[in-house]
Amino acid sequence: xxxxxxxxxxxxxxxxxxxxxxxxxxxxxxxxxxxxxxxxxxxxxxxxxxxxxxxxxxxxxxxxxxxxxxxxxxxxxxxxxxxxxxxxxxxxxxxxxxxxxxxxxxxxxxxxxxxxxxxxxxxxxxxxxxxxxxxxxxxxxxxxxxxxxxxxxxxxxxxxxxxxxxxxxxxxxxxxxxxxxxxxxxxxxxxxxxxxxxxxxxxxxxxxxxxxxxxxxxxxxxxxxxxxxxxxxxxxxxxxxxxxxxxxxxxxxxxxxxxxxxxxxxxxxxxxxxxxxxxxxxxxxxxxxxxxxxxxxxxxxxxxxxxxxxxxxxxxxxxxxxxxxxxxxxxxxxxxxxxxxxxxxxxxxxxxxxxxxxxxxxxxxxxxxxxxxxxxxxxxxxxxxxxxxxxxxxxxxxxxxxxxxxxxxxxxxxxxxxxxxxxxxxxxxxxxxxxxxxxxxxxxxxxxxxxxxxxxxxxxxxxxxxxxxxxxxxxxxxxxxxxxxxxxxxxxxxxxxxxxxxxxxxxxxxxxxxxxxxxxxxxxxxxxxxxxxxxxxxxxxxxxxxxxxxxxxxxxxxxxxxxxxxxxxxxxx
Numbered sequence: 001x002x003x004x005x006x007x008x009x010x011x012x013x014x015x016x017x018x019x020x021x022x023x024x025x026x027x028x029x030x031x032x033x034x035x036x037x038x039x040x041x042x043x044x045x046x047x048x049x050x051x052x053x054x055x056x057x058x059x060x061x062x063x064x065x066x067x068x069x070x071x072x073x074x075x076x077x078x079x080x081x082x083x084x085x086x087x088x089x090x091x092x093x094x095x096x097x098x099x100x101x102x103x104x105x106x107x108x109x110x111x112x113x114x115x116x117x118x119x120x121x122x123x124x125x126x127x128x129x130x131x132x133x134x135x136x137x138x139x140x141x142x143x144x145x146x147x148x149x150x151x152x153x154x155x156x157x158x159x160x161x162x163x164x165x166x167x168x169x170x171x172x173x174x175x176x177x178x179x180x181x182x183x184x185x186x187x188x189x190x191x192x193x194x195x196x197x198x199x200x201x202x203x204x205x206x207x208x209x210x211x212x213x214x215x216x217x218x219x220x221x222x223x224x225x226x227x228x229x230x231x232x233x234x235x236x237x238x239x240x241x242x243x244x245x246x247x248x249x250x251x252x253x254x255x256x257x258x259x260x261x262x263x264x265x266x267x268x269x270x271x272x273x274x275x276x277x278x279x280x281x282x283x284x285x286x287x288x289x290x291x292x293x294x295x296x297x298x299x300x301x302x303x304x305x306x307x308x309x310x311x312x313x314x315x316x317x318x319x320x321x322x323x324x325x326x327x328x329x330x331x332x333x334x335x336x337x338x339x340x341x342x343x344x345x346x347x348x349x350x351x352x353x354x355x356x357x358x359x360x361x362x363x364x365x366x367x368x369x370x371x372x373x374x375x376x377x378x379x380x381x382x383x384x385x386x387x388x389x390x391x392x393x394x395x396x397x398x399x400x401x402x403x404x405x406x407x408x409x410x411x412x413x414x415x416x417x418x419x420x421x422x423x424x425x426x427x428x429x430x431x432x433x434x435x436x437x438x439x440x441x442x443x444x445x446x447x448x449x450x451x452x453x454x455x456x457x458x459x460x461x462x463x464x465x466x467x468x469x470x471x472x473x474x475x476x477x478x479x480x481x482x483x484x485x486x487x488x489x490x491x492x493x494x495x496x497x498x499x500x501x502x503x504x505x506x507x508x509x510x511x512x513x514x515x516x517x518x519x520x521x522x523x524x525x526x527x528x529x530x531x532x533x534x535x536x537x538x539x540x541x542x543x544x545x546x547x548x549x550x551x552x553x554x555x556x557x558x559x560x561x562x563x564x565x566x567x568x569x570x571x572x573x
Contacts, residue, residue: 006288008111010161013101017162018056019046023218029162032108035060039220040090041279049138052166054211054389055173055224057260058273058313062247064227065240065270067100068093073238079229084375087224107249109501110165110282115151118168118274120254123281126184126192133159136167138174138391138400157292164282164291171296172392175278178398183279183297185256194298197260203397204277205302208388209314209335212351212361215385215407225384226313227364233358234309242267245310261303261430272311276300285563287447306332311361315350333359337390343475344388344406345482348435351386351425352410353417360417368415376425378412385409385485411485424496425485431545432478435507436470438541442511445534446518470510471566477502500546511538522525 010017017027020042027046035045045053048272068086073076086092101108114121134156152556159167177196182189196202214225229240239245245268248254254277266272278297283293305326308316315336323331336350336359354360367384370376387407394401413421443466447459454462478501481499486492520531543549 008284008288042219073241158290409483442538
């Protein structure tokens with residue numbers, strides 16, 4: 001009997017594929033339409049890996065931009081009122097969402113014969129069959145290189161349709177660069193290999209950025225806070241109502257070949273959030289029950305230079321390098337990528353403040369505008385969560401090396417970029433960084449005092465270890481301080497003093513612990529340095545950076561620099 005292949009179908013509009021946690025603590029999975037309909041009951045989106053969350057949020061936002069009835073993009077006052085109405089109502093226009101998704105329903109089927117979601121129908125490699133799912137799932141290495149993974153080794157052969165859908169959305173946002181196998185119809189191949197255009201980023205759109213979004217108490221609040229309706233960085237071009245700013249499911253043409261971005265692309269957040277960085281096709285099994293392979297090649301390489309008007313979910317930086325490289329008469333802007341070695345709160349300055357050009361993320365600028373217009377009050381929302389996500393790449397961005405996912409609560413008072421509160425909080429963070437640097441210098445002096453003959457690499461590794469431990473000790477306290485930051489000149493002054501005193505105590509305790517764990521002689525002298533002198537120098541430098549520590553309880557006996565503090569103080573004198 002002839003074995004006929006069963007036609008696969010999985011429509012994201014009505015099939016559950018988005019893992020969520022509800023406000024009442026229950027877990028579940030919802031469809032695209034259900035996520036928007038029940039957004040007020042859902043606390044947050046989850047995923048097989050944390051970095052799947054932001055691409056899904058961006059997809060939901062793209063649907064909102066296209067489905068919700070709004071005023072003309074030039075009428076900022078009307079748009080603000082409409083946003084405020086939806087915020088107060090607590091849910092979106094569900095009838096409009098249903099009507100929009102129903103119009104394009106077939107194009108949300110990941111196996112549609114003519115317009116498979118985020119894919120190209122009939123896509124094939126030139127000369128061989130599809131790749132296995134290891135090329136689709138970020139946390140699964142190729143089988144011959146299988147080392148450690150959260151996934152079962154026996155589950156590397158297939159994915160459920162829901163899993164495959166999440167991976168598809170993830171890959172369009174974060175896909176790696178490097179050499180690809182060309183597909184039939186791809187014009188950019190050289191010697192049977194596909195490369196990213198010269199000078200291009202090569203990764204997916206979010207892979208080139210430091211993804212940032214604001215997080216509320218529910219998915220509804222999260223979507224609303226990141227639903228930017230206008231931004232003066234658009235240079236007179238409205239975000240809402242831009243005819244060219246359309247998602248891929250509204251476009252009729254789907255070809256295997258990439259296209260060179262036209263001037264101005266992406267035209268707005270909808271295109272930016274749904275950018276097709278890869279030409280892809282999911283391959284189902286013969287039974288039509290699971291995905292067993294994928295075909296993937298370069299698609300539309302994202303344009304990120306000077307894209308601040310169309311990409312609200314990243315901070316920006318001036319790039320003299322790109323100016324020289326491209327021969328531009330001005331200094332262009334590039335996305336500010338995350339530093340995986342730093343906690344997100346340490347980069348707060350690039351998120352909430354600016355001098356000269358406003359390089360903050362558009363979502364932060366939008367939130368500040370909502371507060372300025374009294375749409376959101378600090379009494380009703382005293383804190384908002386800043387959530388950062390991204391991927392770290394290795395070897396010319398051709399492999400994933402790590403994921404970035406961090407979150408901290410921030411007092412709303414700190415999102416007013418020119419407020420006294422914002423200035424003072426950033427000053428404390430700056431002083432905290434200086435204090436940690438002084439601790440590292442102290443470790444260097446202690447190594448010197450001990451006549452440490454270790455190699456430079458070993459000595460540097462030890463100093464790096466101490467730096468990381470210091471920030472680890474400071475982390476929870478600094479996060480709590482940012483969340484609880486007060487308003488008003490006098491409370492702020494007292495608060496910042498107490499915060500710096502906390503930093504002071506923790507740095508002194510870290511120095512004491514290092515000495516006690518290092519088995520160093522306190523008074524032996526090498527190269528004009530003793531351990532006591534090193535600690536005395538640290539004490540003086542901390543007093544200069546953070547101020548003299550005020551009265552307060554010692555932290556579990558760690559309030560002093562060490563058992564020989566008096567000797568250290570005498571050396572300082």
